[in-house]
Amino acid sequence: MKCRIPALLLVLVLAGPGFAAERIHFLIPGGAGGGWDATARGVGEALARAGAIDASSYENLSGGGGARALSHLIETADRQQNTLMISSSPIILRSLRKIYPQSYHDIVPVASVVVDYGALVVRVDSLYLKWQDVVDDFSNNPRGVNVAGGSSRASTDHIVAALAFQKSGLDARQLKYIPYNAGAHAMVGLLSGETQILSTGLSEAIALADQGEVRILATTAPERLERVPDIPTLTEQGVPAVFSNWRGFFAAPGTTDTQRLQFERILAGMYETEEWQSVRESRGWTDFFVAGDDFVAFLNQQEQEMSALLQELGFLN
Amino acid sequence: MIDGIITGLYTAFSPINLMMVLLGCFAGTFIGMLPGLGPVSAIALMIPITYGLDPASGLILIAGVYYGAVFGGSTSAILINAPGVSGAVATAFDGYPLAQSGRAGKALAIAAYSSFAGGTIGAVLLLVFVPILAKVSLSFQSADYFALMLFGCTAIAAFSGKGQVLKAILMTLLGLMLATVGEDPSGIQRFTFGNADLYDGISFLLLSMATFALAEALIVILKNAGGSAPASNLHSSSLGSLSVSREERNDIAPAVARSSILGFFVGILPGAGATIASFLAYGMERNLAPDDKQDEFGRGSYRGLAAPETANNAASTGSFVPLLTLGIPGSATTAVMLGALLSYGVQPGPRLYIDNPAVFWSVIISMYVGNIVLLVLNLPLIPYISKLLRVPRQLLTPIILFFSLMGVYLVSFNTVDLTMMVVIGVIAVVFRVLDYPLAPLLLGFILGGMLEDNLRRALLIWDGSFAFLWQRPITLTIMIITLLTLMVPMVSTLRGGRRFRHPDTMSE
Numbered sequence: 001m002k003c004r005i006p007a008l009l010l011v012l013v014l015a016g017p018g019f020a021a022e023r024i025h026f027l028i029p030g031g032a033g034g035g036w037d038a039t040a041r042g043v044g045e046a047l048a049r050a051g052a053i054d055a056s057s058y059e060n061l062s063g064g065g066g067a068r069a070l071s072h073l074i075e076t077a078d079r080q081q082n083t084l085m086i087s088s089s090p091i092i093l094r095s096l097r098k099i100y101p102q103s104y105h106d107i108v109p110v111a112s113v114v115v116d117y118g119a120l121v122v123r124v125d126s127l128y129l130k131w132q133d134v135v136d137d138f139s140n141n142p143r144g145v146n147v148a149g150g151s152s153r154a155s156t157d158h159i160v161a162a163l164a165f166q167k168s169g170l171d172a173r174q175l176k177y178i179p180y181n182a183g184a185h186a187m188v189g190l191l192s193g194e195t196q197i198l199s200t201g202l203s204e205a206i207a208l209a210d211q212g213e214v215r216i217l218a219t220t221a222p223e224r225l226e227r228v229p230d231i232p233t234l235t236e237q238g239v240p241a242v243f244s245n246w247r248g249f250f251a252a253p254g255t256t257d258t259q260r261l262q263f264e265r266i267l268a269g270m271y272e273t274e275e276w277q278s279v280r281e282s283r284g285w286t287d288f289f290v291a292g293d294d295f296v297a298f299l300n301q302q303e304q305e306m307s308a309l310l311q312e313l314g315f316l317n
Numbered sequence: 318m319i320d321g322i323i324t325g326l327y328t329a330f331s332p333i334n335l336m337m338v339l340l341g342c343f344a345g346t347f348i349g350m351l352p353g354l355g356p357v358s359a360i361a362l363m364i365p366i367t368y369g370l371d372p373a374s375g376l377i378l379i380a381g382v383y384y385g386a387v388f389g390g391s392t393s394a395i396l397i398n399a400p401g402v403s404g405a406v407a408t409a410f411d412g413y414p415l416a417q418s419g420r421a422g423k424a425l426a427i428a429a430y431s432s433f434a435g436g437t438i439g440a441v442l443l444l445v446f447v448p449i450l451a452k453v454s455l456s457f458q459s460a461d462y463f464a465l466m467l468f469g470c471t472a473i474a475a476f477s478g479k480g481q482v483l484k485a486i487l488m489t490l491l492g493l494m495l496a497t498v499g500e501d502p503s504g505i506q507r508f509t510f511g512n513a514d515l516y517d518g519i520s521f522l523l524l525s526m527a528t529f530a531l532a533e534a535l536i537v538i539l540k541n542a543g544g545s546a547p548a549s550n551l552h553s554s555s556l557g558s559l560s561v562s563r564e565e566r567n568d569i570a571p572a573v574a575r576s577s578i579l580g581f582f583v584g585i586l587p588g589a590g591a592t593i594a595s596f597l598a599y600g601m602e603r604n605l606a607p608d609d610k611q612d613e614f615g616r617g618s619y620r621g622l623a624a625p626e627t628a629n630n631a632a633s634t635g636s637f638v639p640l641l642t643l644g645i646p647g648s649a650t651t652a653v654m655l656g657a658l659l660s661y662g663v664q665p666g667p668r669l670y671i672d673n674p675a676v677f678w679s680v681i682i683s684m685y686v687g688n689i690v691l692l693v694l695n696l697p698l699i700p701y702i703s704k705l706l707r708v709p710r711q712l713l714t715p716i717i718l719f720f721s722l723m724g725v726y727l728v729s730f731n732t733v734d735l736t737m738m739v740v741i742g743v744i745a746v747v748f749r750v751l752d753y754p755l756a757p758l759l760l761g762f763i764l765g766g767m768l769e770d771n772l773r774r775a776l777l778i779w780d781g782s783f784a785f786l787w788q789r790p791i792t793l794t795i796m797i798i799t800l801l802t803l804m805v806p807m808v809s810t811l812r813g814g815r816r817f818r819h820p821d822t823m824s825e
Contacts, residue, residue: 018430060730064513065500068731071513086782097504099516146778154504178459178775179502184645184652188587191643194778203414207659211644211666282662 023055024266027085029069031062039247040086041271042279050273063245066090067100073252074106082250084110084263088247089156094304096310097154098124108255109295110263112248113270114280114290118160118220119128119205119231121198122191131218131237134197135168142174148195150183157186159306160220160243161199162313164234167241172313190214196271201245202228203284220244225286244302246288250294264291321670322444325678328373329686336369337378338683344466347387349392350702352399352530352717353522353724356386356650364657372661377683381617383650384436384687387591387633388695391428391626396421396705399530401724403521403763404633407472407599407625409529410756421703426559427619428626429695431573435529435627436679436688438577439584439634444681452640452712454585459676459774460785461590464795466768469593471802472600473757485757488748490763493768495519502773514733522728523738524762526721528755531742534714536749549747559699569623580628584635585649588771591632592763598628604802615756634684639664641677695774782785 001188024047026040037060044056061069066087073085085107095103122128128137138145149157158179162172180186183200190198191213198205198214202221206228208214218234219242225231234241251260270276271287280287290298310316328334333477341363348359363382369374372657387404394400395412408428415424443450457465473489498508499518509515576598583594602624603614614621639645646652658665663676670677705713725734745755779785787793 062517062729063731063733064516067513067516099500101507101513143780152500152502152504162778164681178777179770180774181502181770182652184647184655185588187645188455188639189459189774192455192458194460194774207664208666210664211668212644213667282659 005234022053023057023082024053024263025080025083026056026058027069027073027080028060029060029062029066029085029087031060036066036086036088036247038283039114039285040084042283042285043249043267043276045299046273046276046279047266047270050270051274052269052273055230065094067094067259070100070102070107075103077252077254077310081255081259083252084249085251086247089159089245089302089306091250091281092165092299092306093155093310094161096303096307097315104250104299107253108251108260109299110251110260111267111291111295112246112288112298113267114204114285115244115246116201116286117225117246118156118163118200118243119200120161120164120217120219120234121200121205121208121214122196122217123189123193124215126196126215128196128217130232131164131168131234131239134217135170138165138170142171143176145197146176146178146195147197148178148180148186148189149199150180150186153177154310157183157199159204159309160245161197163220163241163243163305163309164218164239166309166312167234172309187214202231203286206231206232206284226246227286243289246290246298248290260292267291321674321678324675325680325682327459328675328679329377329682334374334377334679334683337374338381338686338690339694341378341383342379342385342687342694343439345382345387346389346392346691346695347385347450348382349386349389349401351389351401351724352393352397352720353401353526353722353727354386354720355390355402355522356383357653358724358727359383359386360650360653360657361451364653367657372658372663372673374662375661376658376676376680379424380680380683381687381690383654384432384633384684384691385629386439387630388429388432388691391432391629391703392425395424395428395622396703397530397713398533399717399721400525401522402591404595404629406525406529406592406756406759406763407595408617408622408629410599410611410625411618412626414615415619416703416706418617420617421706422559422699423561424622425699425703426696427569427622429692429699430561431569431576431623431626432590432630433692434573435577435580435630435687436634436691437685438574439581439631440681440684440688442578442581443634443637443684446600447638447642447670447681450585450638453582454587454639454643454645456669457588458789459588459771460789461780461791461795462586463768463771463775464786464792464799465583465586465589465593465597466732466764466771468795468799468802469600469764470760470768471799472596472603473760481752481754484753488753488755488757489761492758492763493765495524495758496762497764502770514731514737518766519737519762520725520728520734521763523725523734524741525742526725526757527738528745528759530717530721531738532745532749532755535742535746536718537714555809557792559696569619572620572624573627574657575605576602576624576627577631580631581635583628584632584647585631585638587636587639587643587645588767589632590636590648591629593767594632594635595625596760596764598624600802604806605740615754622720630750637680637684641669641680642667644669 026044028037028040028230047053048056073102091104094100128134147161151157165175166201190194202219206217209216216231221233222242345359348354359382390402390405391408394405394409395416398413400406412424471551580594583589603618635650636647639647640651646655775785
């Protein structure tokens with residue numbers, strides 16, 4: 001009996017309302033070095049260094065392009081009350097395509113933290129000067145426009161390009177999307193001349209454009225970004241294609257409202273810290289804090305749009 | 318440009334940076350030697366240490382770790398048949414048979430000399446040609462890469478010249494099939510059986526550790542159940558001998574010269590890299606070798622060891638061209654290095670050597686220093702390292718099993734991978750017992766993915782037409798070389814008919 005009392009006390013302390021503030025466990029659905037990994041660790045380190053949480057721990061659980069971590073979070077929910085899983089648009093795309101047996105509806109969305117918009121990029125010597133040039137060329141000869149991307153068909157890079165073509169009034173099914181196995185290789189494809197357009201993330205595109213090798217024709221941001229005021233959006237070129245590749249956090253099913261609000265409060269507080277600002281600067285991320293019901297509404301809207309687009313492209317049966 | 322080089326010299330030879338090279342090479346060699354841990358893990362481990370350093374020192378340290386790990390990887394490939402990086406697979410083809418026949422010291426010494434030569438020649442080419450090489454690395458399109466990968470497949474001939482043509486082809490096909498497991502680039506699941514753990518396909522490390530290291534360890538156990546003999550019982554006294562005779566040196570030198578140039582240029586291509594370079598060099602040297610030497614390939618040929626080892630290092634140096642001049646990482650390792658550069662606030666690209674000459678040139682110059690350090694560091698250690706083979710089997714085998722399983726687990730953190738590894742290892746043992754060569758399986762697996770991806774892209778871009786095979790000059794040239802490589806031995810065999818079949822001894 002003697003040893004039970006301290007153990008019981010420990011349980012009470014751990015289960016207390018302040019627990020989430022003490023320690024956050026980050027579940028990362030991909031391996032070390034990927035985008036999910038960088039974001040989760042960046043957020044965790046900023047929070048720990050700023051003193052918002054006492055400790056952070058990380059668990060990389062790759063498999064099934066994220067399916068394994070999602071299942072794990074659901075199956076072991078009762079042990080995951082201080083866990084935040086990082087995810088992004090694939091959780092919607094892959095759930096729609098039934099690659100993930102579960103979806104974000106089965107877990108608790110907490111908040112999105114950063115965003116990277118899609119960018120459509122051409123070589124500096126390209127004849128395309130504005131998006132309309134691409135549209136004209138494509139209308140004349142759809143087979144002559146090759147679009148490179150760093151991921152497989154029906155994943156983010158393809159979706160960004162397809163959305164831009166669809167909203168330009170073109171047939172997105174005729175789009176020639178050339179998949180490469182990494183953004184860097186897609187870039188080589190563009191520079192070697194075998195493709196005319198590269199669909200990639202804006203932060204990656206800015207770094208390449210700074211070196212003078214490529215030009216950014218348009219982004220899928222809703223409006224021009226402060227960081228790069230010269231880069232036009234598709235929207236202002238008359239194409240209402242907005243796509244936000246958010247990265248955000250999800251909690252295990254059964255997370256109480258109190259706990260969810262606690263996570264939300266910690267994440268919201270992060271943006272004011274110097275630690276976060278230095279992480280964000282070095283990574284070229286754009287803040288994008290959408291939490292709670294707004295986040296759920298945002299996800300629902302993106303799910304609806306993606307579903308329609310995938311349907312049109314023939315990826316949903 | 319001269320100013321830049323001088324600034325680079327100053328930076329590279331400052332005491333702190335010399336120490337960084339030394340530290341990096343030492344740590345890299347040590348980590349790379351552990352089966353299952355390659356340059357990616359080594360660099361990932363070192364990056365946090367470099368955060369406090371200035372960019373040049375940090376990058377020099379990381380580059381040191383990189384060549385150290387590439388070099389260390391060949392050590393585990395030679396001694397225990399555990400190539401932890403795909404670039405070291407071809408090194409194991411001849412290095413392991415050499416070590417098994419009691420020439421471990423010599424094999425390691427040849428590997429050290431070849432690495433040094435490859436790295437140094439690569440660094441010279443880099444220093445002289447870097448500004449114009451950026452164009453070369455962008456001249457290859459998917460169609461050309463497809464032809465290059467096809468050419469790489471001719472290296473399989475090295476395993477089929479021993480009366481095993483059919484077996485080698487079958488194993489290559491099996492390798493190609495294994496490469497198709499997972500989600501394909503059109504977003505379709507192949508051979509996953511609805512199992513989420515197979516969606517990402519089978520990783521190279523897993524397959525390599527299972528078919529080479531694990532199978533080897535299991536065979537040892539089966540062969541000598543309960544025995545306490547040392548892992549290699551042949552010529553134990555000469556295990557650590559480094560002496561390479563003049564004759565052998567003359568035999569190897571031309572191979573080293575050819576392989577370093579070939580390796581460097583293949584390394585420049587962002588879609589090829591060190592692995593393809595090592596296979597191409599291995600295949601090239603076998604084809605160029607006189608008939609009596611050809612049969613040694615795969616059974617302990619000095620040339621067969623020197624060629625891929627040289628090419629691998631030259632290509633690693635070459636891969637800095639797209640990284641530094643275009644900001645494009647050609648491999649997982651250079652991708653990690655790019656991440657490190659960005660976190661120091663250095664953006665590689667065409668303007669790097671103008672904006673940041675200290676970083677640019679000091680890295681290139683530190684490559685010479687790194688190569689010398691590696692040689693000086695490793696030659697004296699070889700006699701001790703090769704004594705590893707004298708460790709009793711009941712100790713060595715569990716250590717190999719432990720490190721190869723752990724290496725695979727530390728990449729994915731997925732326990733299913735371990736189960737898969739054991740199953741593949743057991744199947745590999747069955748193949749070994751039935752005398753099927755496993756090297757073509759791994760070769761087919763490595764080339765298969767790239768072969769398919771590039772063919773798919775070429776066909777998409779050319780609207781389903783195979784016209785790229787004759788309309789693109791680079792593709793056509795490589796295809797002709799490939800055909801010649803395949804035809805010439807056949808023709809000479811038909812005409813001469815003097816090449817008789819040898820029983821295979823590689824898998825003993």
